[in-house]
């Protein structure tokens with residue numbers, strides 16, 4: 001009885017562990033330390049975006065523009081690095097650009113009252129266009145200055161055996177977790193998703209909170225863009241296409257309600273790992289990339305259906 | 315034997331019905347009978363199990379044990395639809411209307427009459443809705459969007475919807491708690507008609523006078539058990555209260571004359587949506603009551619002062635400073651607190667816990683230097699309000715939507731008080747609250763007043779307004795039409811001003 005409740009309460013984690021068990025049987029290489037670290041590294045970009053996305057979805061919003069923000073921020077960052085901009089300055093500036101782009105989404109959503117889906121769909125289109133204009137449709141290399149070498153560490157470096165992106169996501173996660181669970185802002189994020197009108201009438205500056213939420217999402221997309229750019233030592237104009245869907249899938253797999261007001265960041269992290277493990281396993285098993293998409297979609301559908309079954313039977 | 319009981323005029327009979335939510339036993343072997351052509355009152359404290367009993371009858375919740383007989387035959391409803399088809403209509407305690415649909419669409423939702431090619435027969439639903447509205451003496455049209463109606467009007471739409479089923483068994487869960495005397499009188503006329511037509515009616519209310527007005531029998535629940543059942547003519551109000559709360563309660567309103575201090579709120583020629591050229595002043599340490607019919611503009615005025623509705627013209631001075639609030643956050647900044655009339659849409663985040671609702675507007679005081687919320691301090695505040703109001707719950711972490719209606723109302727008041735306002739606007743604060751808790755709220759208002767809080771009280775409950783207000787302002791059609799003192803105000807004078 002109690003065991004059942006524990007299983008139900010942690011069903012994302014149970015799902016992840018089950019999946020790992022099955023895969024480790026099918027593919028013996030799966031459980032090697034190298035491969036596991038590899039999964040963590042590959043997951044980190046999606047996880048970073050998904051952390052910001054969790055905030056947005058908790059307010060009953062959605063952010064489709066993250067992939068485009070990632071590309072534009074990455075491109076701007078690459079040109080700064082190639083122009084020998086000091087590392088710290090480039091990093092901070094890139095984060096601020098992402099934050100500003102996200103805030104623009106937030107303003108359209110909360111001040112102009114446009115539906116989040118439409119507002120960020122427009123954001124996604126415009127910013128992708130802006131990226132293509134900015135890059136002229138060609139990759140931007142991070143260049144040959146010394147700073148490019150240190151910049152590379154953000155995406156390709158290691159702290160001991162741990163890849164730097166993994167360290168980054170752990171820090172980001174800790175910070176966002178504390179904010180969401182222990183600050184007023186976090187409470188307001190939940191309250192807005194629970195009932196925006198009630199929250200407004202309680203005297204909370206709903207507009208301000210929402211703009212900030214979208215800004216944070218933009219900032220996380222920019223951070224992800226930086227890591228990707230660093231690792232490839234160049235920014236691709238088509239980077240990040242479709243990333244919003246992986247992030248949304250991670251959030252939903254983690255048990256956060258698309259209606260807002262309910263969900264956890266730990267769940268999102270597990271959701272991102274589920275997707276990461278799945279991608280990795282499909283690669284290990286040499287499944288063709290065409291089939292991978294079908295397999296991935298099916299697993300996500302299965303997870304969500306099981307989730308809603310368990311919920312209604314509990 | 316079962317057919318015999320039906321022959322006795324027994325329409326519906328519950329035998330030893332029990333219900334528990336998880337480990338929480340909410341109904342304990344309750345016997346309850348509804349007869350054709352008879353109105354039975356169901357009374358009891360907040361959380362006694364009244365709504366749960368009605369939800370079991372109407373197929374919303376499955377029962378845990380016991381038997382239910384309808385017209386002598388045992389029934390098992392798995393969902394509300396089956397109950398409706400068996401001839402049971404229920405007006406739920408909380409409004410269940412879709413704001414974006416029209417009145418007519420709401421009433422016929424899910425059973426729209428269709429014509430050729432399965433196209434909805436719009437003319438017919440409008441015609442039938444209009445007939446219902448006329449019967450209920452409501453002035454708005456079937457095509458009105460429900461979201462634009464007041465709470466009382468929405469309640470009347472719920473009544474119309476229940477009538478439209480033409481059911482033999484009609485359950486009304488606190489239908490009058492949002493109505494003023496005029497609408498209540500209309501509703502009672504309808505109830506007598508339904509009675510004459512031979513329908514069985516169950517009526518839940520916390521206004522005990524209503525029980526003696528229209529009910530033939532009364533049943534009382536306490537902590538999920540039936541503690542009394544009998545003809546209304548054989549009990550007194552005092553006895554009812556004793557059955558409900560297990561002790562005697564004074565009938566008198568706690569009231570001591572105010573010692574008013576400086577002016578806190580000064581309103582000059584204020585106009586906004588729903589009210590016009592309103593001027594008044596309210597001082598620290600006094601309770602100013604606002605009376606009037608539904609639609610008189612009291613809620614609109616309250617919201618405008620708080621900042622939740624725009625002000626079109628005029629001046630609003632709070633604590634000596636003129637303000638023009640652009641939103642509720644400005645009202646809060648001016649130390650105004652507002653308890654919304656509509657607790658579901660404006661008062662509480664239903665899916666979140668009691669605790670996080672109570673502290674939602676008061677987190678500032680509980681945030682430490684690092685910006686982190688002091689959970690211990692938060693818990694202290696939440697626990698204090700739970701015990702102050704006697705909120706009946708399994709814990710502070712339980713979601714609000716699992717509380718009984720009256721207990722939700724208490725949470726809504728606690729939420730506003732937790733922010734420690736200096737000016738407190740209460741819009742129908744005792745809506746759905748039981749007799750004992752009402753007294754607690756009146757005493758609390760008295761205490762706040764003694765502490766120098768300025769209280770603006772909007773209420774449709776005339777005895778309540780007369781009982782605890784130092785001054786009474788009457789509104790009609792958006793204007794102030796009367797002003798009285800505690801000592802000189804009478805029910806008649808107020809009613810006269812209210813229809814002026």
Ligand SMILES: Nc1ncnc2c1ncn2[C@@H]1O[C@H](COP(=O)(O)OP(=O)(O)OP(=O)(O)O)[C@@H](O)[C@H]1O
Nearest residue numbers: 335340360361362363364365366716717718719720
């Ligand atoms: N869905 C639910 N889940 C868990 N507990 C519930 C649920 N609905 C009601 N309860 C509990 O059942 C008890 C009885 O609630 P009910 O709504 O029947 O009270 P009531 O007599 O109608 O009170 P009120 O006068 O306040 O409307 C309460 O303690 C409430 O918390």
Ligand SMILES: [Mg+2]
Nearest residue numbers: 365407718719
């Ligand atoms: Mg109830």
